[in-house]
Amino acid sequence: MSTAQSTLTRFRLNGAPVSIEAAPKDLLLDVLRDVFRLRGPKYGCGRAQCGACSVLVDGKIARACVLRAARVDGAEVTTLEGLAEGDRLHPVQQAFVEKQGAQCGYCLNGMVMTACALLAQEPAPDRARIREALRDNICRCGTHQEIIESVEQAARLMAAAREVSHG
Ligand code: FES
Ligand code: FES
Structure with a gap:
């Protein structure tokens, strides 16, 4: 190049x-x-x-x-x-696995990265906010519902991890 x-x-x-x-x-x-x-x-x-x-x-x-x-x-x-640390998936990745937030997976990179950026700024977004944040990410397979649920699950996993680390 x-x-x-x-x-x-x-x-x-x-x-x-x-x-x-x-x-x-x-x-x-x-x-x-x-x-x-x-x-x-x-x-x-x-x-x-x-x-x-x-x-x-x-x-x-x-x-x-x-x-x-x-x-x-x-x-x-x-x-x-x-995102992952060694064999340990990032909570957003883990949540997408748990909630089956992909079909063909082509949009998955953008959905996961956008969710990471969102949750770093806003740890507990509501469903409307998640939809808004992902608005410009296109999923051709119509997996939107599972994707939204994945981001909600990611927020829960990250909140639980914060609780553990704060004792
Ligand atoms: S390939 Fe970059 S936004 Fe579509
Ligand atoms: S899962 Fe196929 S484009 Fe989103």
Whole structure:
């Protein structure tokens, strides 16, 4: 991906420092998939309209299909692969398993990453708020009900974990 106008771009990816030579046209999604071989973020629409490519940049949801890679210089980028701790799933992932929040799974990356961003900001969103937060993530399989229930379950799991850690 390096060209004469490439710029050295350094960022943290799932907790580890990385650097790339990013050409001005390079998109973060291509860098994540083609350079770092991460398969969590998916290519769906390529126009910031479906959510399949979602990642967290400094904790906020970002559409990697339209974000220039050079823009994440100095940032903390988290992908689906960065959520689990070893064999232990992130509570949002665990909740999606428990509530069967996927059919084909293509939208799953965006749903999970968006839920993570939401619950980090708002630990106990009501159903209307969850719907609103996921509004721009498209599920072609019509799994919305199970997805909403998954996010509610994730909030419960995270609340329980907080209680345990606070004694
Ligand atoms: S692929 Fe990025 S929002 Fe659809
Ligand atoms: S589960 Fe297939 S697109 Fe959502």
